[in-house]
Amino acid sequence: MAFGVYVHIPYCVTKCPYCDFNSYGSRGKFPEEEYTGAILNELGLYGEELAGGGLTSVFFGGGTPSLFAPGSIEKIISAIFEKTGSSGGGVEVSLEVNPKTADLEKLKGLRRAGVNRISAGVQSFTRRKLEFLGRINDPDDSVRILEEVPAAGFTNYSFDLMYGTGGETMAEWEGDLTRALSFPSAHISAYCLTIENGTEFGKLHRAGKLVLPPEDSLSEFISYTTAFLESAGYRQYEISNYARPGYECRHNLLYWRGGDYIGVGAGAHSHLGGAGESGWGKRWANIRNPNSYIKAVSERGKPVDFSEELGRDEAVEDEILMSFRLSEGLDIPALKRKYGVSPDISRIGYLREDGFIEVSGDKLRLTKRGALLSDEIIVRLVNSLG
Numbered sequence: 148m149a150f151g152v153y154v155h156i157p158y159c160v161t162k163c164p165y166c167d168f169n170s171y172g173s174r175g176k177f178p179e180e181e182y183t184g185a186i187l188n189e190l191g192l193y194g195e196e197l198a199g200g201g202l203t204s205v206f207f208g209g210g211t212p213s214l215f216a217p218g219s220i221e222k223i224i225s226a227i228f229e230k231t232g233s234s235g236g237g238v239e240v241s242l243e244v245n246p247k248t249a250d251l252e253k254l255k256g257l258r259r260a261g262v263n264r265i266s267a268g269v270q271s272f273t274r275r276k277l278e279f280l281g282r283i284n285d286p287d288d289s290v291r292i293l294e295e296v297p298a299a300g301f302t303n304y305s306f307d308l309m310y311g312t313g314g315e316t317m318a319e320w321e322g323d324l325t326r327a328l329s330f331p332s333a334h335i336s337a338y339c340l341t342i343e344n345g346t347e348f349g350k351l352h353r354a355g356k357l358v359l360p361p362e363d364s365l366s367e368f369i370s371y372t373t374a375f376l377e378s379a380g381y382r383q384y385e386i387s388n389y390a391r392p393g394y395e396c397r398h399n400l401l402y403w404r405g406g407d408y409i410g411v412g413a414g415a416h417s418h419l420g421g422a423g424e425s426g427w428g429k430r431w432a433n434i435r436n437p438n439s440y441i442k443a444v445s446e447r448g449k450p451v452d453f454s455e456e457l458g459r460d461e462a463v464e465d466e467i468l469m470s471f472r473l474s475e476g477l478d479i480p481a482l483k484r485k486y487g488v489s490p491d492i493s494r495i496g497y498l499r500e501d502g503f504i505e506v507s508g509d510k511l512r513l514t515k516r517g518a519l520l521s522d523e524i525i526v527r528l529v530n531s532l533g
């Protein structure tokens with residue numbers, strides 16, 4: 148059974164004001180050795196969950212994994228391969244890079260360490276946007292990293308861009324997209340800035356001090372982005388992700404297709420379908436605070452903070468929710484095989500007639516119109532299951 152391993156590195160240079168990930172501004176001071184040791188120990192606590200074979204992807208996310216030395220990353224990759232019995236052949240090994248924290252030497256080191264896919268947090272090529280977002284990278288870093296990644300030997304790489312920043316016009320976004328296409332990357336992620344509670348931007352927004360583009364212009368940004376990137380040979384395979392054929396991120400596809408993954412590191416999440424007493428799956432999450440995580444691994448074993456068994460309905464809902472993010476949509480026969488249920492199309496025919504969903508062959512997917520009301524449509528779809 149295919150599965151992936153996620154490794155969370157929670158440290159960043161500074162905390163970006165929009166970010167609600169489990170990440171901590173460290174100003175260059177973080178316990179790399181201790182944290183790497185904790186990850187290795189945590190991996191050692193897993194037995195059969197990792198030993199079954201079938202590893203397809205490893206993903207180093209954060210935080211800023213590129214703050215760590217290639218030597219630390221190599222130790223973790225070797226331990227994962229050893230625990231999973233993988234030779235490493237054919238396994239996608241991705242690592243997120245903040246442009247400010249890596250140069251050509253480090254990138255070459257990461258490649259030697261076994262990383263074969265880079266995801267660079269570029270976000271923009273304009274000073275206004277990067278400053279607005281509180282990023283540590285400037286436009287020169289954005290360009291430099293995209294020249295150095297292929298120079299270090301990576302053919303499979305991606306970078307993130309963000310739109311919907313304060314006062315952003317379509318012309319400014321077009322500038323970013325045009326610049327993006329001057330780099331022959333295999334994959335581009337284009338995200339809309341979202342305002343999350345508990346972030347600096349969340350506070351400013353509540354206080355009325357943050358100007359964002361009007362909600363209804365965001366679907367325009369998405370349609371524009373899709374047309375722009377598709378005309379250059381990228382295919383939108385998920386709401387925010389575009390890839391050249393064959394370069395879709397295997398690890399993220401695993402999440403969106405309801406696959407199995409083990410997450411190690413502070414706050415990392417795991418999911419194993421078919422596990423637990425119910426037989427419908429189990430998910431759990433680690434302690435979020437990095438120091439508490441390190442302490443827990445050394446003192447009490449698995450650093451789990453929260454875990455739950457899934458019931459069938461929950462597992463089905465999760466799977467539908469995730470599959471609707473993907474352009475390929477929901478695989479109806481696969482849902483039937485896995486959970487013994489499938490949507491009764493005759494009961495939700497009105498959703499199709501009104502242009503919210505489309506059914507082609509074995510696949511059911513949301514239309515652009517449906518994507519705007521996805522929560523409501525999922526409820527109706529779940530109610531039609533039989």
Ligand code: SF4
Binds near residue numbers: 159163210211245
């Ligand atoms: S670099 Fe990434 S993970 Fe770190 S604070 Fe900024 S957005 Fe969050």
